[in-house]
Amino acid sequence: MxxxxxxxxxxxxxxxxxxxxxxxxxxAGQNLYLLTVLVLMLIFIIYSSAWNFLTFSGQGSLGHAAFLGLGGYAASLATVRLGLPPLLTLVLGGLFSAFIGILIGITCVRLREWFLAMVTFGFAVIIQTLVVSQLAPVTGGWDGFAVQKIVPTSVPGYLVLEYYVVLLIAVLVLVLFSFLLRSRIGLALAAIRENETEARAAGINPVPFKLFAFGLSAFVSGIAGGLEIFHFGYITPEIFGIDLSFWPIIYSITGGLGTLAGPVIGTIVVTLLWDGLNVLGLTYGRFIIIGVLLVLIIIFLPRGLVSLPEEIGKKRGRKGK
Amino acid sequence: MDGGIAVLGQVAFWGLYSGCIYILLATGLNLIFGVMKVVNFAHGEFLMLGTYITFFFFVISGFNPYLLLFLSIPILIGAGIIVERLCFRPILGTGKLNEIFISLGLIYIFQNGVAMVFTDEWRSMKSPFADLTIGIGPIQLPLDYIIIVVITAIILVGLSVFLDRTTTGKAIRASSQNRRGAMLMGINVERMDMLTFGIGAGLAGAAGTLWAVSGQVFSPYMGSVPAIKGFAIIILGGLGSIPGAIIGGLAIGMVENFTAFFLGGSWKDAISFILLIVVLLVRPTGLFGEAGE
CATH class of the missing domain: 1.20.5 (Single alpha-helices involved in coiled-coils or other helix-helix interfaces)
Structure with missing residues (x-):
């Protein structure tokens, strides 16, 4: 190069x-509110990028909170019960999430894209039900349980340290995705996404690639889940909620589906908009504004905010002629 | 064991009643999917709007809530037509995922629009027949549930007469069987899209009224799960098949109520998705599904 x-x-x-x-x-100095917002933003950048990675293979999930939550529960249980350090259990949580993700992927590879969306949505509901009923003795049911923070609060400037840890992981994840998408794997995923039959004809077996995308997406989502739990220091089954499944979709679409920068830009823009509207006191109004924004972007800017400069350029070019 | 059988009969009847709500949702979804091949995950929001329309007019007018069907159905038909025209027509043919994503936007708009007006607390209303029951053998059946089953049957018969006998109904079926062919025969398929979407929304509105009348609680956020169960039903029962939607709806209603009875209420939602996943594992195209998207 x-x-x-x-x-x-x-x-x-x-x-x-x-x-x-x-x-x-x-x-920002020691502005704790700002740092908290930024830490959460970074965690969601990781999570949205993981969700978005799945769409590179032409698959879509409506229940990614399942993997966020599985990673979160596995990591926090390993920390609380086995006394392992959070940085290690984060990876364990991700691996557990990836394992379950691949199992779900195996059941789904033969399905049409929107059947898959339903199965993933249903899976999040099933997991949440399990966690609050049969598994309640281990998980604490609806009440959840407390875990330590990723950097103990006794360390001076712990939030700054935490910010750098999360930033490092976010950068690593993005670099990994960018590397993968430029590799032969990325090409194969694109071929499968565009036309699965032709990809088969070209000698690409879609199944391992789809499973790989599902597993990696679940792995990174699981890590994001662990980070979220170790940030709050508490876990409840709310982590499997429908909202948490929908956010990465909203972020990725706003930024630009199927681009590396899309989820990053989308998460930043929507989070800022969200917190800004909250300051204005629009409790329900902000959901409506986000909903309208989503509908408008899908209709008028299908490639998201990242394509905005290009679209404006096109408009100008047309006027110039 | 007479008491045991009575209890089981009671549970089966609850299943029949909740099956009715699902049948109305799934039939609408199936009609829309048949004609437009569109997946509208925001369908449950029409159900939710139906409950709130019923609730609102019941509180201000005090009419018999069953009469409010004549209000909720037309309003929802209108809402469905508007949603189709503004949101789904522009993205028709751009891919299933896009349709799902635009549904998410609609879900946020409808849920929070209603929450802004009515707040997000759980509500319920009381039917004038709430305390009446009819005894059949050892089983005591609430009168409301019986009326709901009858009304659902009337709506379904009316719908099938409309689809089989009227010119418009035939045009809808033609568009559903072969869109291009229908276009060549001079059918305005885009108008059929709007109409079908409207009818689907109207059926969901009827389901909403029946939901509210039966005394079930509702909130602005209640719609998503029933809608996705509606999709589970049409996958089980076969895409585009109305008898399939009826059988699937009844099956889900029964399974849910028996599961809630034997395993506890928290499994009520999860069981239909477990059923769906098991069925898709065995038959990736659904129980009776063959072609389609």
């Missing part, structure tokens, strides 16, 4: 955002 290739506007922008993200704690 030569310098001209590296210095594309996109890469420069990414570098600028990263530099800003690294500098935030110095700019």
């Amino acid at each position: 030569n310098l001209a290739q590296v210095r594309t506007p996109k890469n420069l922008l990414a570098a600028a955002i990263l530099a800003l993200a690294l500098a935030v704690p110095f700019l």
